[in-house]
Amino acid sequence: MDLVGLLGFNVFTGVATLALITLGLGVIYGMMRIINLAHGEFMMLGAYTAVVAVDAGVNIWVAMLVLPPLIVGLIGLLIERAVIRFLYGRMMDTMLATWGISLGLIGLVTTLYGNVVRGVSTPVGSFEIGRYGASLYSLVIIAAALAALGGMLALLRLTRFGLILRATMQNPRMAAALGVSPDRIYMATFALGAGLAGLAGGVLAPISGVSPAMGAAYIARAFITVLGGGPAIITGTGLAASLFGTINELVAFRTTPVIGDVVLLLAAVLLIRVLPQGITGRYLRRSL
Amino acid sequence: MSDPMISRRSALRIGAMAAGTVAMPFFARNGLAAEPIKLGSLLDGTGALGLEGKRMIETTEYAVDLINKAGGLLGRPVKIIAYDTQSNMQLYTQYAQQLALKEKVDVIQGGITSASREAIRPILGRSKTLYFYNTQYEGGVCDRNVFCTGTTPAQTVNHLVDYALKTWGKKAYIVAADYNYGHITASWMTKFMKEGGGSILGTDFFPLDVTNFSSAISRIQQAQPELVLSALVGANHSGFYRQWDAAGMKGRIPVGSSVFGLGDELTTMDASTTNGIVTCYGWYNNLPAPKSVAFVKGMQAKFGADVTDLSELDTATYDGIMLWAEGVKKAGTVEREAVIAALESGISYEGPTGTVTMDGATHHTIRNTYLARPKDKAWDLLATFPDQFPSDTGGACDLLKNPRTSKQFTPDLKG
Numbered sequence: 001m002d003l004v005g006l007l008g009f010n011v012f013t014g015v016a017t018l019a020l021i022t023l024g025l026g027v028i029y030g031m032m033r034i035i036n037l038a039h040g041e042f043m044m045l046g047a048y049t050a051v052v053a054v055d056a057g058v059n060i061w062v063a064m065l066v067l068p069p070l071i072v073g074l075i076g077l078l079i080e081r082a083v084i085r086f087l088y089g090r091m092m093d094t095m096l097a098t099w100g101i102s103l104g105l106i107g108l109v110t111t112l113y114g115n116v117v118r119g120v121s122t123p124v125g126s127f128e129i130g131r132y133g134a135s136l137y138s139l140v141i142i143a144a145a146l147a148a149l150g151g152m153l154a155l156l157r158l159t160r161f162g163l164i165l166r167a168t169m170q171n172p173r174m175a176a177a178l179g180v181s182p183d184r185i186y187m188a189t190f191a192l193g194a195g196l197a198g199l200a201g202g203v204l205a206p207i208s209g210v211s212p213a214m215g216a217a218y219i220a221r222a223f224i225t226v227l228g229g230g231p232a233i234i235t236g237t238g239l240a241a242s243l244f245g246t247i248n249e250l251v252a253f254r255t256t257p258v259i260g261d262v263v264l265l266l267a268a269v270l271l272i273r274v275l276p277q278g279i280t281g282r283y284l285r286r287s288l
Numbered sequence: 289m290s291d292p293m294i295s296r297r298s299a300l301r302i303g304a305m306a307a308g309t310v311a312m313p314f315f316a317r318n319g320l321a322a323e324p325i326k327l328g329s330l331l332d333g334t335g336a337l338g339l340e341g342k343r344m345i346e347t348t349e350y351a352v353d354l355i356n357k358a359g360g361l362l363g364r365p366v367k368i369i370a371y372d373t374q375s376n377m378q379l380y381t382q383y384a385q386q387l388a389l390k391e392k393v394d395v396i397q398g399g400i401t402s403a404s405r406e407a408i409r410p411i412l413g414r415s416k417t418l419y420f421y422n423t424q425y426e427g428g429v430c431d432r433n434v435f436c437t438g439t440t441p442a443q444t445v446n447h448l449v450d451y452a453l454k455t456w457g458k459k460a461y462i463v464a465a466d467y468n469y470g471h472i473t474a475s476w477m478t479k480f481m482k483e484g485g486g487s488i489l490g491t492d493f494f495p496l497d498v499t500n501f502s503s504a505i506s507r508i509q510q511a512q513p514e515l516v517l518s519a520l521v522g523a524n525h526s527g528f529y530r531q532w533d534a535a536g537m538k539g540r541i542p543v544g545s546s547v548f549g550l551g552d553e554l555t556t557m558d559a560s561t562t563n564g565i566v567t568c569y570g571w572y573n574n575l576p577a578p579k580s581v582a583f584v585k586g587m588q589a590k591f592g593a594d595v596t597d598l599s600e601l602d603t604a605t606y607d608g609i610m611l612w613a614e615g616v617k618k619a620g621t622v623e624r625e626a627v628i629a630a631l632e633s634g635i636s637y638e639g640p641t642g643t644v645t646m647d648g649a650t651h652h653t654i655r656n657t658y659l660a661r662p663k664d665k666a667w668d669l670l671a672t673f674p675d676q677f678p679s680d681t682g683g684a685c686d687l688l689k690n691p692r693t694s695k696q697f698t699p700d701l702k703g
Contacts, residue, residue, distance in 0.1 A: 003506075003510060006506055006509070007506065010502045010503060010506055013502060014500070014502065014503075017500065114339070115334075115335070115336070115338045115339050116339050116551075116552050116556065117523040117526050117551070117552065117553075117556055118556050119526070119530060119556055119557060119558075121530075121558035121560065121561065122530070122533070122534045125536065126534060126535055126536025126537075127536070128536075132506070132509045132510075133509065133535050133536035133537055133540060134535055134536070135531065135534035135535040135536070136534075137534050138502075206530065206534070207527060207530050207531050207534060208499050208524070208527040208530070209499075209523040209524055209525075209526035209527050209530075211523040213336070213523070214499075214523065214524070216497065217497045217498075217499045217524050218499070249502070249503055252503035252504075253503040253506055253507060256492055256493065256494075257492075257494055257495075257498050257500070257501075257503060257504060258466070258493070258494075258495060260503065
């Protein structure tokens with residue numbers, strides 16, 4: 001019974017982690033059809049922001065939850081203005097450009113902070129599930145993922161900005177005809193996606209080794225989850241993360257993490273074969 | 289607009305300058321009384337292994353500096369010809385050929401990962417270039433052309449397991465990196481545990497890009513071992529120790545590791561995460577012996593006070609160069625056969641780690657090893673094991689009797 005509790009808790013954590021690392025990518029891909037290969041590096045920048053801020057004496061919660069999305073969002077904004085905005089509608093070119101940016105960011109951070117593993121300590125302790133120990137910090141990850149998904153949902157559904165965002169996504173020309181500047185909206189969306197990636201990096205910093213190349217370890221799963229989720233960004237991310245996260249955690253527990261990843265990939269291949277448009281391409285099509 | 293054409297005079301001038309530059313080494317060589325001895329260095333100064341490699345490169349410079357300040361070898365200065373292999377296997381083979389065939393160096397010191405060693409070992413064997421491999425590794429290389437100065441599992445992992453069996457219990461769980469180092473080290477851990485009357489409840493291997501260890505930690509908890517042995521490697525795997533601590537496992541199940549702390553774990557991780565993880569290496573940076581203190585002081589004087597992360601990788605590099613120098617002195621020449629014969633005669637010298645003796649039969653070092661655990665970001669020395677013999681091949685490797693052997697022995701679990 002204790003074990004079931006621990007496993008259930010791990011599954012929730014796995015799902016939350018997956019949702020958190022995917023959301024930023026989903027926003028950029030879902031809204032603008034840009035495959036952002038620098039997503040992992042945006043996470044890495046978020047993690048570095050947290051580490052540097054904690055070292056500078058900033059409160060750890062501010063350093064993890066507030067600063068990374070702001071700073072990485074700002075960096076995303078700069079990159080969008082400098083590079084991405086010239087490439088809208090050219091998928092191959094944006095892939096190449098963002099890949100170049102990702103290599104550049106890894107090089108830059110290596111030059112600035114060295115090729116070393118850094119980290120911050122987890123701010124909360126552990127608790128007991130029966131005779132098993134589990135990390136309280138997992139609750140922080142779950143809360144952060146719920147807050148990010150809920151926040152995005154509220155933003156898209158309840159605010160005027162969200163309405164304009166959805167309109168631009170559906171039909172940029174019509175939106176432009178009604179006085180909206182798609183250029184501005186794209187800029188804001190890219191910064192938003194980058195900020196969410198930064199948040200993921202900041203939240204995951206205490207439980208992973210923070211190094212310039214850390215993004216590579218997350219990016220593949222994020223892409224699979226976005227593709228599996230389909231066009232509805234929030235529902236899709238949530239559903240795909242729940243499906244893949246559960247499969248991965250359970251299989252990894254029964255066998256090894258390697259087999260866990262293999263089965264996750266197999267599940268993704270099957271899903272894309274059956275639902276080429278992702279889960280929300282067939283079901284819940286009117287959701288966000 | 290300037291004239292784009294090169295006039296005849298300027299062409300002549302450029303030509304003369306170029307000829308002079310090309311001929312320069314020739315003049316310079318004749319100008320000096322003694323031609324320098326060439327020491328080739330192949331280490332990763334940049335890339336994934338740059339952190340470790342940078343210090344090893346600095347150690348190489350420091351050791352050669354000391355030799356030259358003491359008058360060089362055989363009255364000749366020693367010159368380093370170093371290439372940065374950039375954590376790239378292809379560059380290892382390319383630069384090894386360049387050093388051996390073009391520069392015709394007298395010895396090559398270097399290689400960090402076992403993969404890089406295996407990439408260049410055959411090249412240097414074919415070109416008959418003496419090779420020193422200076423890192424702690426999984427042991428078992430048996431090759432007349434190669435001398436290994438780092439510690440091997442028979443010198444370290446056995447003590448780690450021994451300590452674990454005596455202090456913690458008999459039931460162990462092994463977590464290791466999924467490549468040759470992790471697999472071979474896990475085999476050693478299993479072998480030593482079983483020989484000591486213990487049992488292994490499970491062994492999990494993790495590719496180097498695994499970051500989420502929650503399922504692994506749950507599996508370990510379910511198996512309920514009395515101790516965990518880790519051969520996890522690299523930046524992503526450092527997450528294991530953080531997540532282990534975060535799950536509150538730190539106080540419940542003790543951890544011993546064969547690699548922890550060789551990088552910068554002690555300076556970058558929280559004391560609560562690192563405290564108490566027991567390790568066994570050939571050297572720790574706060575050993576009180578005078579030679580050890582002098583090594584750290586000397587490195588800091590040359591490269592700055594921030595050189596606080598020296599490890600066994602660096603002292604083994606130092607040992608490699610110094611043992612080679614002793615061999616050259618004894619042989620009276622840098623000629624390969626004579627130096628190998630001198631080294632096989634059982635050369636010994638006093639270094640930062642204590643007395644280091646080259647074992648002629650295995651081409652590995654007989655050296656002291658130490659057991660220690662981190663305590664508030666410094667090493668707390670638990671035990672010293674003097675003159676440990678590199679018995680990894682169990683007597684199967686005898687290069688004095690069978691000089692033509694060239695293979696790597698791995699532990700036999702059936703035996």
